[in-house]
Amino acid sequence: MNLFEVYKLWDIEPVRGLDTKLWDKDGAEYTDLYGGHAVISVGHCHPHYVKMISEQLGKLGFYSNAVQNSLQRDLAQRLGRICGYDDYSLFLCNSGAEANENALKVASFHTGKARVLAFRKAFHGRTSGAVAATDNPKIQAPFNATDNIVFAPLNDLEAVDNELSRGGFAAVIIEGIQGVAGIYEPTEEFINGLRLLCDKYGCLLILDEIQSGYGRTGKFFAHQHYGVRADIITMAKGMGNGFPIGGILISPAIKASYGMLGTTFGGNHLACTAALAVLDIIDNEHLVENAAKIGEYFTMAFCDDKALKEYRGKGLMIGLELRDEYVGLRDRLLFEKHFFTGAAGAQVIRLLPSLTVSQETAESFVNAWKELTL
Ligand SMILES: Cc1ncc(COP(=O)(O)O)c(C=O)c1O
Secondary structure (H helix, E strand, O other), X not given: OOOOOOOOOOOOOEEEEEEOEEEEOOOOEEEEOOHHHHOOOOOEXXXXXXHHHHHHHHHOOOOOOOOOOHXXXXXXXXXXXXXXXXXXXXXXXXXXXXXXXXXXXXXXXHHOOOEEEEEOOOOOXXXXXXXXXXXXXXXXXXXXXXXXXXXXXXXXXXHHHHHHOOOOEEEXXXXXXXXXXXXXXXXXXXXXXXXXXXXXXXXXXXXXXOOOOOOOOOOOOHHHHHOOOOOEEEEXXXXXXXXXXXXXXXXXXXXXXXXXXXXXXXXXXXXXXXHHHHHHHHHHOOHHHHHHHHHHHHHHHOOOOOOEEEEEEEOOEEEEEEOHXXXXXXXXXXXXXXXXXXXXXXXXXXXOOOOOOOHHHHHHHHHHHHHHOO
């Protein structure tokens, strides 16, 4: 049987990892500033992470959501404390798209309304509801077409006001920082204005922090740079450092009812253990602070870089928009200098490294970049 070929692959197979290093099957070493798409938050094979998951696997790997699971409660308490939303409730699932799907559903249950406002160039996942709120016709099947979603331009409060005034909106969904689009930030004025408009029109503000959350931008969630509070926050990616887990944080104003949401695998013992290990490491190693510090270094190192049209982002969620003559640099960084990076189209290189990335590694990347762009 062949694989259903939906991914464009590089001809490299990493078989081993340690922190921000990867090795392929021939022993060649790479530096990972991509983190498997913002997933590796605490480094590959961190010893504490490996130990906790291995020990849990030897005790109990899985049981369903029909029984008590104190790991879920521990995770909710730890996460609430560390992210500043300790009065919220946690629902656990398995991926980012599933988190957004559930968030939209909760908003609709709570408000009794069906419409959702999302933003141009947004990416919220590939399942039905999530992809309908994603502004990319290439990944929306005819089946996903719905009249319930409208798109407004990012950072245009007047356009949002106009749309919401038509009525029937359950939610506005927005990424903490748009990732797949190429790293575009909502302004402070916009995100605060959005909060006020949601209150005015009686709809919920959903912050998709799946890529921008978990400490990546130098705060636990990107929207916390602006002091705004969301009604629902979605997360996945860095939450499990590669072990599939997603979650949604839900405001105390929203009440649960039995059967409203559910999943077989969500919040299983191994997934919760992985997420607890990640929180331990983020906490013990002060990784949110490290993300801010190394992000600051990159900002300075790339200011006035001749290969760049624009530097965008915060902390370790960075978009490097290339001038036309440097398109192709990402492949050169990989094949000549052995640095993995992400991309958004041909023109934007995305840096999404583990929050453990060291100053030395950051400098080695900047040096490699400068050598290639002399
Ligand atoms: C902002 C955002 N939302 C949702 C998703 C979907 O997450 P998943 O691929 O885990 O379904 C992604 C994935 O890239 C994302 O960046």
